[in-house]
Amino acid sequence: MLRLPGLIDIHVHTREPGATYKEDWDSVSAAALAGGFTTILAMPNTNPPITDLQTFDQALQLAQHKAHCDFGQYLGANADNAQSIASLAPQAAGLKMYLDQTYGPLRLDDMRQWMSHFEYWQMNRPIVAHADSRSLAAVILVAQLFNRPIHLAHVSKAEEILVIRKAKERGIQVTCEVTPHHLFLTQEDIPAIGTGRSEVRPRLNTPEDQKCLWDNLDVIDCFATDHAPHTLSEKDGSNPPPGFPGLETALPLFLTAVGNGKLTLDEVIARMYTNPKRIFNLPDQPDTYIEIDENQPWVIQSRNTYTRCAWTPFEGREVQGQLKQVVLRGKAVYKEGRVFAPPGYGQSIRTIG
Ligand code: NCD
Ligand code: ZN
Ligand code: ZN
Numbered sequence: 001m002l003r004l005p006g007l008i009d010i011h012v013h014t015r016e017p018g019a020t021y022k023e024d025w026d027s028v029s030a031a032a033l034a035g036g037f038t039t040i041l042a043m044p045n046t047n048p049p050i051t052d053l054q055t056f057d058q059a060l061q062l063a064q065h066k067a068h069c070d071f072g073q074y075l076g077a078n079a080d081n082a083q084s085i086a087s088l089a090p091q092a093a094g095l096k097m098y099l100d101q102t103y104g105p106l107r108l109d110d111m112r113q114w115m116s117h118f119e120y121w122q123m124n125r126p127i128v129a130h131a132d133s134r135s136l137a138a139v140i141l142v143a144q145l146f147n148r149p150i151h152l153a154h155v156s157k158a159e160e161i162l163v164i165r166k167a168k169e170r171g172i173q174v175t176c177e178v179t180p181h182h183l184f185l186t187q188e189d190i191p192a193i194g195t196g197r198s199e200v201r202p203r204l205n206t207p208e209d210q211k212c213l214w215d216n217l218d219v220i221d222c223f224a225t226d227h228a229p230h231t232l233s234e235k236d237g238s239n240p241p242p243g244f245p246g247l248e249t250a251l252p253l254f255l256t257a258v259g260n261g262k263l264t265l266d267e268v269i270a271r272m273y274t275n276p277k278r279i280f281n282l283p284d285q286p287d288t289y290i291e292i293d294e295n296q297p298w299v300i301q302s303r304n305t306y307t308r309c310a311w312t313p314f315e316g317r318e319v320q321g322q323l324k325q326v327v328l329r330g331k332a333v334y335k336e337g338r339v340f341a342p343p344g345y346g347q348s349i350r351t352i353g
Contacts, residue, residue: 002321004269006038006288006328008276009247010093010128011153011177011224016062017055018047023229023308025066026343028247031227031306032069033334033341035247036290036323039282039349040069041093044076045104051076056088060348067346068339069328070285074128076106082116091350093280094126094151099135102201103228103241111142118146126280128153132202136160140167140174149173151279154226156182156202158212165219175279177222178213180250181313184257186210193313196240200228217263221279223271225250229309245307249300249314255292255321282349287330296322304337 009032015023023031032040042063044050050059056075063071072093075085089095097117098106108114121127128151131139136152140163143150155161155176167174181200186207190198198204213220228243235241254268276282300314326334333341 001324002292002294004036004290004292005273006285006290006326007036007251007272008039008282009037009225009227009250010041010222010276010280011226012040012042012247013045013226013228013243014042015229016046017058021308022231025063026068027306027308028227029066029068029071029346030339031245031247033326033339034306034323034337035249036251036292036326037247038069038285038288038290038326038328039071040247041072041074041280041349044074044096045098045102045106047104049076049078049104049106050074051078051081051106052084053088056092060091063346064344064348066343068333068341068343069346070349071346072280072282072349077108077113077117078106079108079113082113082120086120086122089122089125091348092125093349094128095121096128096130097139098130099139100130100132102130103243111138114139114142115146118142118148123148126151130154133157133159137163140164140172143174144172149175152176154179154182154202154224155220156205156209156213158209161213161216161219165216168219175221175275176219177224178220179224179226180246180253181226181244183210183213184253185313189313194236196237197235197311197313199235199240199242200244201242214262217267220271221275223250223254223268224276227307229307231309232311235311244313245305245309245311248305248307249312251292251323252298252300252319252321253314255294256319259320285329288328290323290327291325293322293324295320298322306339
């Protein structure tokens, strides 16, 4: 039996408030435990989006009452809340800035808006940007102008990871995450998954992009699922929303890659525990670990999942390594497919300790 620390997913969409038919705090945090994650950080693009004291408090209340695992909540940057949300920074997972096409209404187009968020958001509190291609280079520069670190969400393209490499070589304070779907799927998988179901931002990329991500693994600080559940009727409908669920498939995909010699177990632990904990300044979870039967092969199937959206782009994939147990603060919160932590067992990462 392999024992690892409780994993951390810094990029999760809970869908509550506003779209609990896709997911809510209960289902998302159960899916997290079933995937080996004992901490999730929730994105602010809910309905309404989390952009002020009232919505932030509401989200934290919901999480406090419903979450089975530990949690943090991001605040969303909009055109005019830079000053007003700055005082909420100590309770937030971080500030999320959407600079490119995404799901939901949050988006900052004018760089003056970026600048005012860099100016007001508390120093040494994380800022995460959804920034594709050239906006990624632009936001690295603007963060530099304000002399503060920036974390880049779901990096997917060769040009992006290579710019980040150069920036790091220059000593610029930049960190980044890559998703399992950009590491394990490409455009070539779209026919098998289906066109609507394959919609995701950033889009699935070329095999060359994918190879470049693997070749620059040392530049990738974190693996984050970008768990973004939408129902199958939405994905198969006329206007499919972008996003894949990912909480319950990430760990087996990476363990299988370890088995195939694509990376080491230590490199996985660094990207799913040590680095996220450091970058987001997360507290220790005493007496917390996960146990895995390393050698057990199984097939990913969307039935038996906790995510309410009930599908996966990895359907039918053979993986190796099965999660047997999750212990959080001394309690067996997940065992052999069942969640034992009651709703509300999870704690806020900004109030623990
Ligand atoms: C995310 C969602 O559905 O909330 N979708 C996605 O394709 N990644 C939004 C986002 O992460 O930008
Ligand atoms: Zn995004
Ligand atoms: Zn996302």
